[in-house]
Amino acid sequence: MTAEKILPTIAILGGTGNEGPGLALRWAKYGFQVIIGSRQLEKARATAEKLNKELGIQTIEGYDNSTAARKADLCVLTVVQSAHEQAIESLKNDLKGKILVDTTARVDYRDPRPPAPPAAARLAQEKLGDQVRVVAAFQNVPAASLRNNLDEPLEEDLLICADDPDDAAEVAKLAEALGMNVYYAGNLDNAVVIEGLTSILISINKYYRSRTASIQITGIKKE
Ligand SMILES: NC(=O)c1ccc[n+]([C@@H]2O[C@H](COP(=O)([O-])OP(=O)(O)OC[C@H]3O[C@@H](n4cnc5c(N)ncnc54)[C@H](OP(=O)(O)O)[C@@H]3O)[C@@H](O)[C@H]2O)c1
DSSP states (O other): OOOOOOOOEEEEETTTSSHHHHHHHHHHHHTOEEEEEESSHHHHHHHHHHHHHHHTOOOOEEEEHHHHHHHOSEEEEOOOGGGHHHHHHHHTTTTTTSEEEEOOOOOOTTSOOOOOSSOHHHHHHHHHOTTSEEEEOOTTSOHHHHHSOTTSOOOSEEEEEESSHHHHHHHHHHHHHTTOEEEEOOSGGGHHHHHHHHHHHHHHHHHHTOSOOOOOOOSOOOO
């Protein structure tokens, strides 16, 4: 008899936009229990229903952000970058005891420039305090790559920052499930550089008329 693998329940807060549904589709397809969070319950339910339909499943649920966070083992924040601070503030109590994966890259698509330090994820960690473990990840993963070719693994690499490498390792498992090659890239202060890389990737996309520029690391042999 083989032991059944127990996968964490993932809440995607602000999961009704571009990035959130892409992550939701990929994780739900792999077998994770996924919850879509929104400020509006009906919007969360409608997105969950649409994604379930796309995959031919019924497991994705939709709740308001607060309930979604409380029901999950691990939360992923995908609210629009301008709402980052407000969202963090309003979800502070719901996130206690959990890992929060912050995907925020504070870059304006119309005029891409690298943001100034501190990193969005560092700001989140400061606001949330030590009862929440913030991990910065997915800032360089375009929504278009997540949503397209769902049957193919994501070929790009992923940089993860966290103050505790063990927290990064938890999140690495979620990305590896999607086929990604993951690198721990230091503490949350470094995440501002990863946000800045998004500015570069958007600029590359614009110049080469693409939507899926991403990164790959060379020179590392993992044990
Ligand atoms: N798009 C990409 O390719 C990409 C790639 C890498 C990283 N990211 C990062 O992922 C995050 C989401 O990007 P996105 O393109 O998915 O954004 P988006 O579609 O513009 O917005 C995502 C969600 O944010 C929520 N929201 C809007 N205003 C809010 C407010 N005042 N308070 C709380 N929630 C609010 C909305 O959800 P409700 O109305 O349902 O509450 C909306 O569906 C950003 O931080 C971005 O930097 C995006």
